[in-house]
Amino acid sequence: xxxxxxxxxxxxxxxxxxxxxxxxxxxxxxxxxxxxxxxxxxxxxxxxxxxxxxxxxxxxxxxxxxxxxxxxxxxxxxxxxxxxxxxxxxxxxxxxxxxxxxxxxxxxxxxxxxxxxxxxxxxxxxxxxxxxxxxxxxxxxxxxxxxxxxxxxxxxxxxxxxxxxxxxxxxxxxxxxxxxxxxxxxxxxxxxxxxxxxxxxxxxxxxxxxxxxxxxxxxxxxxxxxxxxxxxxxxxxxxxxxxxxxxxxxxxxxxxxxxxxxxxxxxxxxxxxxxxxxxxxxxxxxxxxx
Amino acid sequence: xxxxxxxxxxxxxxxxxxxxxxxxxxxxxxxxxxxxxxxxxxxxxxxxxxxxxxxxxxxxxxxxxxxxxxxxxxxxxxxxxxxxxxxxxxxxxxxxxxxxxxxxxxxxxxxxxxxxxxxxxxxxxxxxxxxxxxxxxxxxxxxxxxxxxxxxxxxxxxxxxxxxxxxxxxxxxxxxxxxxxxxxxxxxxxxxxxxxxxxxxxxxxxxxxxxxxxxxxxxxxxxxxxxxxxxxxxxxxxxxxxxxxxxxxxxxxxxxxxxxxxxxxxxxxxxxxxxxxxxxxxxxxxxxxxxxxxxxxxxxxxxxxxxxxxxxxxxxxxxxxxxxxxxxxxxxxxxxxxxxxxxxxxxxxxxxxxxxxxxxxxxxxxxxxxxxxxxxxxxxxxxxxxxxxxxxxxxxxxxxxxxxxxxxxxxxxxxxxxxxxxxxxxxxxxxxxxxxxxxxxxxxxxxxxxxxxxxxxxxxxxxxxxxxxxxxxxxxxxxxxxxxxxxxxx
Numbered sequence: 001x002x003x004x005x006x007x008x009x010x011x012x013x014x015x016x017x018x019x020x021x022x023x024x025x026x027x028x029x030x031x032x033x034x035x036x037x038x039x040x041x042x043x044x045x046x047x048x049x050x051x052x053x054x055x056x057x058x059x060x061x062x063x064x065x066x067x068x069x070x071x072x073x074x075x076x077x078x079x080x081x082x083x084x085x086x087x088x089x090x091x092x093x094x095x096x097x098x099x100x101x102x103x104x105x106x107x108x109x110x111x112x113x114x115x116x117x118x119x120x121x122x123x124x125x126x127x128x129x130x131x132x133x134x135x136x137x138x139x140x141x142x143x144x145x146x147x148x149x150x151x152x153x154x155x156x157x158x159x160x161x162x163x164x165x166x167x168x169x170x171x172x173x174x175x176x177x178x179x180x181x182x183x184x185x186x187x188x189x190x191x192x193x194x195x196x197x198x199x200x201x202x203x204x205x206x207x208x209x210x211x212x213x214x215x216x217x218x219x220x221x222x223x224x225x226x227x228x229x230x231x232x233x234x235x236x237x238x239x240x241x242x243x244x245x246x247x248x249x250x251x252x253x254x255x256x257x258x259x260x261x262x263x264x265x266x267x268x269x270x271x272x273x274x275x276x277x278x279x280x281x282x283x284x285x286x287x288x289x290x
Numbered sequence: 291x292x293x294x295x296x297x298x299x300x301x302x303x304x305x306x307x308x309x310x311x312x313x314x315x316x317x318x319x320x321x322x323x324x325x326x327x328x329x330x331x332x333x334x335x336x337x338x339x340x341x342x343x344x345x346x347x348x349x350x351x352x353x354x355x356x357x358x359x360x361x362x363x364x365x366x367x368x369x370x371x372x373x374x375x376x377x378x379x380x381x382x383x384x385x386x387x388x389x390x391x392x393x394x395x396x397x398x399x400x401x402x403x404x405x406x407x408x409x410x411x412x413x414x415x416x417x418x419x420x421x422x423x424x425x426x427x428x429x430x431x432x433x434x435x436x437x438x439x440x441x442x443x444x445x446x447x448x449x450x451x452x453x454x455x456x457x458x459x460x461x462x463x464x465x466x467x468x469x470x471x472x473x474x475x476x477x478x479x480x481x482x483x484x485x486x487x488x489x490x491x492x493x494x495x496x497x498x499x500x501x502x503x504x505x506x507x508x509x510x511x512x513x514x515x516x517x518x519x520x521x522x523x524x525x526x527x528x529x530x531x532x533x534x535x536x537x538x539x540x541x542x543x544x545x546x547x548x549x550x551x552x553x554x555x556x557x558x559x560x561x562x563x564x565x566x567x568x569x570x571x572x573x574x575x576x577x578x579x580x581x582x583x584x585x586x587x588x589x590x591x592x593x594x595x596x597x598x599x600x601x602x603x604x605x606x607x608x609x610x611x612x613x614x615x616x617x618x619x620x621x622x623x624x625x626x627x628x629x630x631x632x633x634x635x636x637x638x639x640x641x642x643x644x645x646x647x648x649x650x651x652x653x654x655x656x657x658x659x660x661x662x663x664x665x666x667x668x669x670x671x672x673x674x675x676x677x678x679x680x681x682x683x684x685x686x687x688x689x690x691x692x693x694x695x696x697x698x699x700x701x702x703x704x705x706x707x708x709x710x711x712x713x714x715x716x717x718x719x720x721x722x723x724x725x726x727x728x729x730x731x732x733x734x735x736x737x738x739x740x741x742x743x744x745x746x747x748x749x750x751x752x753x754x755x756x757x758x759x760x761x762x763x764x765x766x767x768x769x770x771x772x773x774x775x776x777x778x779x780x
Contacts, residue, residue, distance in 0.1 A: 130444055133754075133768065133769050133770070135750065135752040135753045135754070135768055136752055137748075137750035137752055137753055138427060138750055138751075138752075139748065139750065141745065141748060143750065143752075143753050145753070145754045145768060145770060148734075150758075151737075230759070239550065240550075242550070243549045243550030244549070245549075246545065246546075246548070246549030246550065247545075247546050247549045249545075250542045250545035250546045250549070251542060252714070252759070252760055253538070253541065253542075253545075253557070253559070253759065253760045253761070253762065253763060255763060268780050271445075271780075272445075273446065273778060280739065280758050281739065281754050281756070281765050281770045282733075282738070282739055282740070282741065282758075283739065283740045283741070283753050283754050283755065283768075284733045284740075284741045284742075284743060285740075285741070285742045285743065285745055285748050285753070286729065286743045286744060286745065287744055287745050
């Protein structure tokens with residue numbers, strides 16, 4: 001078909017993102033991503049439970065460093081992610097279009113994603129001031145309450161918003177010092193992996209964000225039940241699945257954050273309360289004396 | 291030993307004269323019905339159970355055993371009060387009712403303290419100086435929030451949830467009732483509260499007080515029963531919110547039964563707090579902090595400092611002083627104002643504690659108990675410490691909920707921190723050092739919701755309380771405690 005002199009384009013291998021590396025799934029399994037006409041777009045890693053466990057180990061390992069990073073640094077890194085994404089704007093539009101999104105909507109989605117990152121970059125050193133308190137106790141003690149990140153957060157991000165939905169959940173968690181393991185949209189996984197490349201070029205420490213692709217039905221239980229995960233976020237699960245997430249999460253008192261029915265393009269999908277969702281309140285007492 | 295010369299031997303040359311709190315000023319009825327819709331009503335099945343004084347095993351009173359129909363009646367009363375007066379009332383007026391409860395509690399404080407000690411076994415000194423004043427303060431604090439909620443949630447509107455079902459434990463009966471009821475009412479909800487089956491009396495006295503305070507009927511309903519009654523409350527379809535304080539295992543059951551519902555929940559569960567003593571701490575103060583941390587309220591405290599982590603260089607000194615101090619603790623009649631350690635709350639809890647004493651010894655730890663006598667009747671456990679324990683021992687990992695301290699040592703800050711954080715719990719922690727930077731390093735790095743630095747077991751209505759990890763979900767107290775009782779609108 002192609003003329004003899006035409007250049008053959010180089011296609012990208014989409015792999016998962018664990019601990020700052022891009023391995024294939026340990027399981028060796030894949031699923032086909034096809035365009036609306038049925039043509040093959042890519043082989044996508046069908047991530048396994050073991051991939052998830054490896055990702056949790058990476059996320060836990062990254063937690064101490066990332067949660068101790070200064071708010072200023074986290075804010076700058078979030079901003080850097082936005083810069084990197086802006087620079088690859090056209091690539092993300094093309095990927096969204098390839099997965100069936102109209103060009104106009106795709107452009108809007110990428111714009112909104114960059115803006116969302118800027119929004120949260122700005123919150124990095126402010127949400128603490130909004131939600132903290134000095135508590136006037138009835139004794140001779142200095143007492144204050146601050147927010148601290150909950151820990152490792154697993155995320156089942158929206159299926160129908162391959163980039164904006166992904167970033168709208170990752171950003172408020174990591175700006176607050178959490179680390180996360182994300183299961184990308186099953187029907188639109190391309191942007192998640194390309195976004196991992198953006199993260200990789202943005203000084204986000206290895207393991208802070210880990211992104212898997214795979215089947216929702218196969219992995220949801222793991223995301224909800226893993227004993228070293230502190231919180232689970234889900235966005236578009238059916239009632240029955242939501243119920244099972246709550247049940248699985250109970251064993252280690254995981255915090256369950258439901259973002260069902262969120263309109264990701266809307267301003268209501270960004271808020272310091274999204275940051276607060278994956279924060280714990282810590283209260284410290286110290287006597288006042290001579 | 292050098293320190294021996296300077297030791298104050300209070301127990302040798304001095305005797306404490308008995309100083310019992312009188313009971314002539316209190317009224318305990320022979321039996322208590324359920325407090326539903328502003329009235330005391332008999333339980334549907336007509337069944338009652340006894341509540342005893344754990345210090346002498348004598349029956350104090352009987353309380354109703356609520357069944358499903360009773361809970362339904364209580365929830366209906368709460369719903370009616372919510373739809374009716376309570377959610378329509380001006381917030382400032384709602385607040386005034388809560389202030390009124392606080393003031394009446396202060397007025398009746400002595401009676402409440404006396405009954406709390408009789409029913410639960412805790413020293414009168416603690417009921418009188420801690421439980422009851424704090425309970426009143428809690429109502430006073432949240433009363434003022436009722437008309438100021440807009441300032442607590444910047445940029446957002448809030449609305450009340452509806453009917454809250456609240457289940458509380460036996461270790462701080464009235465205080466826990468106030469922790470639950472005060473913020474719920476301030477935020478505009480109505481409540482059905484169940485006290486623990488071994489300590490129902492101050493909750494029933496609170497019901498009387500609320501009736502006397504003229505709260506609209508059904509705003510607060512108080513029902514009695516055991517676990518099955520609580521489960522019925524959790525599973526009632528017309529309840530909007532569950533607030534539970536108790537064990538992590540029951541917390542799991544509650545969460546699983548709430549799955550698939552829209553009920554909001556807060557859970558304040560178990561703990562295994564580390565009290566970390568550095569070599570540069572003021573040792574005598576630290577020893578007092580260790581004593582208070584584990585022996586306060588017989589160790590029936592979810593945030594008790596039940597693990598001592600002491601830096602190796604001062605371990606011998608700290609443990610020697612701890613043993614000396616334990617010898618001076620007065621264990622006995624909870625009604626005596628000199629008593630430091632009262633009765634274990636129930637036969638069942640005593641059995642649990644004793645099983646852990648055996649487990650600790652079976653695991654190879656060395657047990658030391660103070661040499662004091664304990665009364666012949668009632669439930670008692672001598673102050674106990676274990677040395678030679680390792681991180682994986684059950685007495686290090688599991689909550690005992692009694693006067694039992696597991697002692698470990700560490701060399702570096704990092705080792706102390708790692709050990710402190712190495713349990714599934716994360717409710718509280720303590721750190722003792724004179725170095726400011728070390729305090730902040732430790733308080734920031736300990737994964738727990740409440741950290742006491744150079745102090746321990748302090749509580750205040752303005753101070754948020756609640757756990758990380760398996761110690762629970764949500765906070766009680768302070769501005770942050772409001773979140774448990776409102777829906778924050780998007």
